Amino acid sequence: MSTASVRDVAQHAGVSVGTVSNVLNHPGKVAPATVARVQASIDALDFSRNDAARQLRAGRSRSIGLVVYDVGNPFFTDLARGVEDRASDEGLTVLIGNSDSPARESAYLDLFEEQRMHGVLITPQSDIIGRLERLRARGIPVVIVDRRSEGASVSSVSLDDVAGGRMAVEHLLSVGRRRIAFVAGALTIRQVSDRLAGASAAVAEHGGATLEIVEIPSLTVLSGREAGAALAARPPAVRPDAVFAANDLVAVGVLQALVMQGDVDVPDDIALIGYDDIDFAAAAVVPLSSIRQPSREIGETAVQILLEEAADVALEPRQVVFQPELVVRASTVR
CATH class of the missing domain: 3.40.50.2300 (Response regulator)
Incomplete structure (x- = not known):
């Protein structure tokens, strides 16, 4: 495995460390010719950036934790797809778990806190609002999905x-x-x-x-x-x-x-x-x-709120409530 560092890549390409960082994280800010030169040096040195260390320095990972009742339910599958689509736009990955028991729900929250997730989306199985408030106080944004937040101390996206x-x-x-x-x-x-x-x-x-x-x-x-x-x-x-x-x-x-x-x-x-x-x-x-x-829209909206709260910890929690729609088919009317 290569032991080349970002500094080694910068020296090989004849650019600054900051330029290498931009190529890795914001290539649109760098001239195409420079991107090509830095990429050539990355290939030549077999450089692989240490994402774990980078996340530790940033204080937050590039993953979102999503916990729902049952990902096997097509409603939650569609909701998760909305979450994934919006998260991928921002270069974030999504880790999904089922909250089919209070113990499992608590275990996922422990894991997400330990990993310093970029944020947590959850459909609570039990009364855990105090736990979610503590996550938020520690700088991990939390949005409740498919259920309104009790007391409005945490943001939520739900249906009436x-x-x-x-x-x-x-x-x-x-x-x-x-x-x-x-x-x-x-x-x-x-x-x-x-x-x-x-x-x-x-x-x-x-x-x-x-x-x-x-x-x-x-x-x-x-x-x-x-x-x-x-x-x-x-x-x-x-x-x-x-x-x-x-x-x-x-x-x-x-x-x-x-x-x-x-x-x-x-x-x-x-x-x-x-x-x-x-x-x-x-x-x-x-x-x-x-x-x-609107399952996908609920998921996309939840991620958008999470991203905004991650960028500005001073934002007050919001409660977004969608309205339902009646769809009539043959099971009620011929």
């Missing part, structure tokens, strides 16, 4: 899930449904409880409508399928005539169960609406109505 839940159920009510089931797991998750709050408010404003909460172990296709099978097995008189699923994965599972049952028609017997509008929603055997979140 109360409005989204209301929108979903108002749509079901508008097509004549009155016995509505909300199929959801982990009601302690803020996004889920907000969607339930919006759904409850919509039902309360329509006389004769009811809202049943069907709790499931997790927000997955399998849990949705089990819930759908249980609903389909009920006698028609006590079966809901509409289902609002807490996310599209759950909705896909419910739909699979209803279709496999054979004698329950979607949407005639049970209208079905999901949440997130992932790609699978439009591609389902009965295309799913859903509440759309």
Whole structure:
């Protein structure tokens, strides 16, 4: 391995150390001929810059830490792609982890603090606002994604899930449904409880409508399928005539169960609406109505806020809230 230093490269190319640094980090500031001369010296000396040492001197790495509930959920996959696209524009890399347990969430935050990340984006699994405030106080910008920051002490980028839940159920009510089931797991998750709050408010404003909460172990296709099978097995008189699923994965599972049952028609017997509008929603055997979140834009906006706070630690935290959009398909209206 070469032991050549930046100073060796500068001497070989006949330029200053500062010019070599600009070629490595900001080549657009250097004349093309000079860039070519420095690159030739780098190749001749087999120079490899020590990024770890450079980051240590700068006090911050060139990576962003992203922690989400489940990167296997297409919503979070799209959000992560938005994060990655915006980060790459700035020459930053993204390290992604799942916060599917408080212990794992805490371990990632320990790692990101130890590595002096350029910033941290997180969808919290537990009540960790104090921990996030400490990261911010240590000069590591933090932005909460897909959930509003409690107390507004840390920046966040989220969707108005109360409005989204209301929108979903108002749509079901508008097509004549009155016995509505909300199929959801982990009601302690803020996004889920907000969607339930919006759904409850919509039902309360329509006389004769009811809202049943069907709790499931997790927000997955399998849990949705089990819930759908249980609903389909009920006698028609006590079966809901509409289902609002807490996310599209759950909705896909419910739909699979209803279709496999054979004698329950979607949407005639049970209208079905999901949440997130992932790609699978439009591609389902009965295309799913859903509440759309701008997942990539949420990720891109979160990175932009993080970059601004990294450049100016005096900036006050901001709360950016996107509005949901109703997407109507064949699962609620023929």
